[in-house]
Amino acid sequence: MFAEFGYGVLLVSLIVAIYSGIAAVNGALNKSAATVESARRAMLLTFPLISIAAGTLIYLLVNDHYEVAFVYEVTSRSMPTYLKITAWWGGQAGSLVFWSWLLAVFTSAVTLRKWDRDIEFLPWVILVSSVTLTFFLGMTAFFENPFARYWVTNGNVAPSMFAPAGATLFTPQDGQGLNPLLRHPGMVIHPPMLYLGFVSFVIPYAFAMAALITGRTDDRWIRITRRWALWAWLFLSFGLVLGGRWAYDVLGWGGYWGWDPVEIAAFMPWLTGTAFLHSVMIQEKRGLLKHWNMILIILTYALVIFGTFLTRSGVLSSVHAFANSPIGPFFMGFVSLTLVASVALVIWRWPILRSETEMKSMLSREALFLLNNLLFISILVVCFWGVIFPLVSELFTGQKVTVGPPFYERATAPLFSGLLFLMAIAPLSAWGHSTVQTLGRAIWKSAAAALVVVVALFFTYTKNIGALVGFFLVALALFATTHEFWRGARARQKTQGENFFTALSRLMGRNRRRYGGYIIHISMALMAIGILGIEIFQKETQGALAQGEQLNVGDYTVEYRELASWDSAGEGVNHTRAVVDVYENGVYLGELNPRIDYYFDSQQNMTIPGQRSTLRDDLYILLVDWQPVSSAGATFKIFVNPLVNWLWIGSLVFLLGVIFAAWPDNDPNEETARRSVTRSNRQPSAAD
Amino acid sequence: MKKALQILTFALLLAGLFTSVAIAQDDTPTDDEVNAVAKQLYCPVCENTPLDVCPTEACRQWRELIRSQLSEGMTEQQIKDYFVANYGARVLSEPPRTGLNWLVYILPPAIILLGAFFLFRSFREWTKASATAATISAERSEIEASSPAKDDYVARLEEELKKRK
Numbered sequence: 001m002f003a004e005f006g007y008g009v010l011l012v013s014l015i016v017a018i019y020s021g022i023a024a025v026n027g028a029l030n031k032s033a034a035t036v037e038s039a040r041r042a043m044l045l046t047f048p049l050i051s052i053a054a055g056t057l058i059y060l061l062v063n064d065h066y067e068v069a070f071v072y073e074v075t076s077r078s079m080p081t082y083l084k085i086t087a088w089w090g091g092q093a094g095s096l097v098f099w100s101w102l103l104a105v106f107t108s109a110v111t112l113r114k115w116d117r118d119i120e121f122l123p124w125v126i127l128v129s130s131v132t133l134t135f136f137l138g139m140t141a142f143f144e145n146p147f148a149r150y151w152v153t154n155g156n157v158a159p160s161m162f163a164p165a166g167a168t169l170f171t172p173q174d175g176q177g178l179n180p181l182l183r184h185p186g187m188v189i190h191p192p193m194l195y196l197g198f199v200s201f202v203i204p205y206a207f208a209m210a211a212l213i214t215g216r217t218d219d220r221w222i223r224i225t226r227r228w229a230l231w232a233w234l235f236l237s238f239g240l241v242l243g244g245r246w247a248y249d250v251l252g253w254g255g256y257w258g259w260d261p262v263e264i265a266a267f268m269p270w271l272t273g274t275a276f277l278h279s280v281m282i283q284e285k286r287g288l289l290k291h292w293n294m295i296l297i298i299l300t301y302a303l304v305i306f307g308t309f310l311t312r313s314g315v316l317s318s319v320h321a322f323a324n325s326p327i328g329p330f331f332m333g334f335v336s337l338t339l340v341a342s343v344a345l346v347i348w349r350w351p352i353l354r355s356e357t358e359m360k361s362m363l364s365r366e367a368l369f370l371l372n373n374l375l376f377i378s379i380l381v382v383c384f385w386g387v388i389f390p391l392v393s394e395l396f397t398g399q400k401v402t403v404g405p406p407f408y409e410r411a412t413a414p415l416f417s418g419l420l421f422l423m424a425i426a427p428l429s430a431w432g433h434s435t436v437q438t439l440g441r442a443i444w445k446s447a448a449a450a451l452v453v454v455v456a457l458f459f460t461y462t463k464n465i466g467a468l469v470g471f472f473l474v475a476l477a478l479f480a481t482t483h484e485f486w487r488g489a490r491a492r493q494k495t496q497g498e499n500f501f502t503a504l505s506r507l508m509g510r511n512r513r514r515y516g517g518y519i520i521h522i523s524m525a526l527m528a529i530g531i532l533g534i535e536i537f538q539k540e541t542q543g544a545l546a547q548g549e550q551l552n553v554g555d556y557t558v559e560y561r562e563l564a565s566w567d568s569a570g571e572g573v574n575h576t577r578a579v580v581d582v583y584e585n586g587v588y589l590g591e592l593n594p595r596i597d598y599y600f601d602s603q604q605n606m607t608i609p610g611q612r613s614t615l616r617d618d619l620y621i622l623l624v625d626w627q628p629v630s631s632a633g634a635t636f637k638i639f640v641n642p643l644v645n646w647l648w649i650g651s652l653v654f655l656l657g658v659i660f661a662a663w664p665d666n667d668p669n670e671e672t673a674r675r676s677v678t679r680s681n682r683q684p685s686a687a688d
Numbered sequence: 689m690k691k692a693l694q695i696l697t698f699a700l701l702l703a704g705l706f707t708s709v710a711i712a713q714d715d716t717p718t719d720d721e722v723n724a725v726a727k728q729l730y731c732p733v734c735e736n737t738p739l740d741v742c743p744t745e746a747c748r749q750w751r752e753l754i755r756s757q758l759s760e761g762m763t764e765q766q767i768k769d770y771f772v773a774n775y776g777a778r779v780l781s782e783p784p785r786t787g788l789n790w791l792v793y794i795l796p797p798a799i800i801l802l803g804a805f806f807l808f809r810s811f812r813e814w815t816k817a818s819a820t821a822a823t824i825s826a827e828r829s830e831i832e833a834s835s836p837a838k839d840d841y842v843a844r845l846e847e848e849l850k851k852r853k
Contacts, residue, residue, distance in 0.1 A: 374804060374807055378796075378799075378800040378803065381799050381800060382796045386792070389791070390778075392788075392791070393788060393789065397788050399776065399777055400777065401778055401783035401789065402730045402736065402777075402779070403783065404781035405781065406782050407781075407792070542720055543718065605743055637719075
């Protein structure tokens with residue numbers, strides 16, 4: 001009953017989405033405001049419709065309707081209600097509905113804005129959203145239907161939406177339950193964050209396409225969608241960080257990032273999105289790179305669709321899995337089609353996207369931004385090729401290969417270092433023109449300070465060349481960026497006669513975008529400290545210990561005290577928990593409790609490390625194995641992860657920075673003031 | 689003197705004997721030695737999981753296999769070759785550098801270099817174009833060129849501030 005209802009509503013929303021696209025085009029071509037308005041209302045209607053379908057799905061999930069295949073796959077009776085709700089995005093079919101729902105939310109929000117002089121964009125924005133929404137709803141309606149139920153025909157159980165002839169409904173007693181690894185709070189909110197990021201990037205893309213179709217090639221589309229892009233980027237970044245934290249907490253390999261194809265799938269749109277956020281500034285300030293910005297947002301959109309598909313389908317494991325996946329070919333078809341159509345639009349509009357000015361010097365800020373784009377795209381190339389290559393290899397030679405961390409680390413380390421360096425110098429260069437002398441004058445103090453730091457590190461911490469180079473770049477970026485804050489505040493202090501802190505806060509408040517950006521740069525440098533620490537200085541050891549025996553790693557000594565195993569019946573979990581005492585250089589620090597949880601419903605283990613976290617390092621202990629009978633001996637794996645906390649601290653600073661940059665301005669004059677500055681910046685070049 | 693030398697030789701021999709006994713007793717490779725090899729291999733059954741951290745029973749047995757291979761005196765390379773021979777190239781963390789696999793190493797740097805080349809060529813064109821433009825409006829470019837980053841920054845800042853007062 002509920003399943004049919006949900007499916008029916010899903011179909012209706014699909015039809016409404018298709019209608020809104022057709023009406024939008026029709027209205028635009030016939031210049032009929034009424035038809036466009038009808039398209040807009042249809043688009044608005046998709047939101048309540050998909051909400052009802054999603055609500056029905058949640059109802060089925062929460063009320064143990066195991067006759068529904070999706071409910072059976074992702075929930076079980078022992079799961080608490082909040083987990084049953086979040087199981088909505090715990091499997092492919094549900095997460096496609098979730099995606100559609102988010103898109104309906106965002107599209108509704110954007111169609112409700114005041115369009116005024118941008119009204120010509122409206123039908124095309126609706127069209128792009130409607131095509132995307134139609135695709136996702138179509139996937140759920142015809143290929144990954146979350147409402148399909150189990151039917152028994154001649155003793156065979158198979159899921160299908162409607163009863164096959166002579167079949168009876170089959171209701172399993174209990175569900176399989178969500179993969180325990182996905183029950184971690186980090187994993188409960190990680191997919192929605194990623195999806196929020198993914199879906200919000202559809203909006204700038206829709207506006208970009210609208211700009212191409214209407215031929216309005218000024219930077220209006222960029223200005224309208226700037227905040228969308230920033231929020232999209234925030235969610236995507238936050239999603240990535242949460243994923244890393246989750247991996248660190250529950251995957252039990254002592255790391256946060258394993259260059260797994262699924263991780264990379266989410267990382268790729270982040271790369272193009274980050275490049276986009278930088279390069280649109282050049283278009284806004286200098287009227288350059290219009291083609292390039294179009295290409296970046298198109299790439300981001302394509303990678304978002306590609307990433308959504310990869311993260312959920314597991315098709316990358318083999319060519320076979322891809323061909324067998326019911327939705328694989330459709331996703332690829334959709335990505336290719338939108339890519340070809342968008343690129344065709346860019347080529348069609350190529351002549352009118354010409355730059356308004358020229359590059360003047362290779363050290364100008366716009367030139368350095370381009371270099372930054374080159375580096376981001378290079379990292380993308382490495383990632384994309386690494387993810388795709390196993391498929392290529394299997395397709396052409398039949399040989400299965402793994403492209404693992406060593407490949408990515410070797411290839412991307414110099415590129416990331418380049419980005420750090422640019423982060424230090426680019427903010428110091430001027431728009432239009434800079435020379436080696438002007439840049440040198442601006443940076444020498446920071447460089448000297450960074451050198452002092454490196455010399456100090458050389459004598460006290462490490463003699464590893466790679467690490468020293470890394471720390472130099474981090475310090476350079478940190479000093480150069482903080483120097484910018486100091487210099488700006490001092491300049492204001494002099495001209496306005498304010499005290500330093502008032503000057504600083506007003507300076508930042510009136511220039512949110514720039515200083516938000518600098519805060520983000522600082523956060524990146526902090527995160528780089530954590531990454532350098534764990535990548536270069538991680539120590540690990542493993543050993544089987546009898547009670548009272550010890551294991552040493554770095555300055556730490558770990559002593560195995562006892563182990564206990566018990567069932568917690570209500571949750572359907574068996575816990576095995578060890579108690580170990582931790583000493584540092586002989587000083588007792590306390591006890592840690594690494595444990596393994598065994599989930600009966602899904603028959604899977606979850607390894608929870610015992611962690612002791614400080615700014616200097618993390619002691620990270622895993623229970624690997626134990627003797628079940630005597631519990632007298634147990635095997636532990638111990639990691640010392642230096643500086644890794646800076647990664648998480650950097651992430652928090654990052655959040656602050658993006659929110660600071662994206663927060664709506666209180667001052668209504670802000671926008672006009674900035675525009676007039678931009679215009680005055682552009683004047684000389686426009687006159688050329 | 690001769691006797692002292694004999695005693696010394698005897699003592700050295702004895703010490704040598706004891707150490708070799710000690711080594712023989714401690715011949716089972718430690719978990720760390722096993723992991724050092726397992727780290728470089730990928731679980732043949734699970735996707736993208738290094739063998740040293742893979743929690744499955746199958747992988748535990750493979751680690752034990754590595755341990756016995758190490759104690760038989762096989763080198764790291766021999767063990768890796770054994771796994772490749774039995775489970776295919778996918779157990780390596782990177783594709784072996786043969787045949788088509790070279791593409792994985794060559795293509796990205798080639799594309800990156802190509803991108804860099806195009807970028808710099810465009811730079812050259814742009815700067816050349818603006819140099820011609822500069823002769824037309826030499827005065828203006830000179831003003832721009834002579835304003836260093838810092839002054840330009842402060843000037844802009846002050847300009848913005850003035851506008852907002």
